[in-house]
Amino acid sequence: MQGTGKAICLPSDIDTDLIIAGRYLRTKDRRIWAEHVFEDLDPKLAPRLAGAVIVAGKNFGCGSSREQAAIALKEAGVVAVVAPTFARIFFRNAINIGLPVIEADLACTEGKAVTFDLSAGWVDAGTGRKKVAPLSQRMLAIVQAGGLVPYWKVKR
DSSP: OEEEEEEEEESSSHHHHHHOOOGGGTTTOHHHHHHTTTTOTTTTTTGGOEEEEEOSSSBBBBHHHTHHHHHHHHTTOOOOOEOOOOOOOHHHHHHTOOOOOEOOOOOOOTTTTOOOOOTTTTSSSSSSOOEEOOHHHHHHHHHHSSHHHHHHHHHO
16 A cells, blocks of 8 residues: 655654544534544644644554544544554554554654555655665555454455
8 A cells, every 4th residue: 555645743752632622522523523633733634634644753543542643634634644653442443444554763854745655564755765664464454444443344
């Protein structure tokens, strides 16, 4: 699975409450989550996420285990998230909803194209391909299917 998007640079330790604040979890309307994603970090960031690859520092998705954080990013149009490390539950939540996550430490230039190939295990932020550990075959299949639910619908 391959993808490309414009880089949105974020720091380390982005927790799930920064991704989607708890005050918006009273609704199940994913459009609301997408409109308010990262609102407490940068109120002007949400509209810029469509077609973007988030390139962040370590420990992305730390904090609570809310799956709405990964869903909000996908609904906002995020193509993938690249970070040196992820909170493990966020990592799995992202895979389960079909949002590509890539463990890599990249230098980030805002707006620059970021290209990746999950099957081959590389990412390129404009300075050449950087090898990354590829996802397992099952995780790759889940992401390619668009998430765990579509994956199991096809498997049955």
